[in-house]
Amino acid sequence: MFALARGKAHTGAALDNPVLTxxxxxxxxxxxxxxxxxxxxxxxxxxxxxxxxLPVVLFSG
Known part of the structure; x- marks a missing residue:
């Protein structure tokens, strides 16, 4: 999923598409x-x- 996120952000930046970014x-x-x-x-x-x-404690601030 992280590779997909990076690919979308990279493609959005290359196409100058703020929605895809x-x-x-x-x-x-x-x-x-x-x-x-x-x-x-x-x-x-x-x-x-x-x-x-633990996740609740970490993310509750």
């Missing part, structure tokens, strides 16, 4: 959110708990 940023954010969910699932499975609050 912004879509690249949105795809990057989607990838980061997906990685956070996967990290939470991994922590849940390793800890054997119903929920892992």
């Amino acid at each position: 912004t879509e690249g940023r949105v795809t990057l954010i989607d990838g980061l959110l997906a990685a956070a969910v996967l990290l939470g699932l991994l922590l849940n499975s390793l800890a054997g708990r119903r929920h892992a609050s």
Whole structure:
């Protein structure tokens, strides 16, 4: 997903297309959110708990 985001941003910049450039940023954010969910699932499975609050603590400020 991160390669797709980079490709969209690069193509948008090359074509001077602000919509495609912004879509690249949105795809990057989607990838980061997906990685956070996967990290939470991994922590849940390793800890054997119903929920892992580490991502919540990290992103709550």
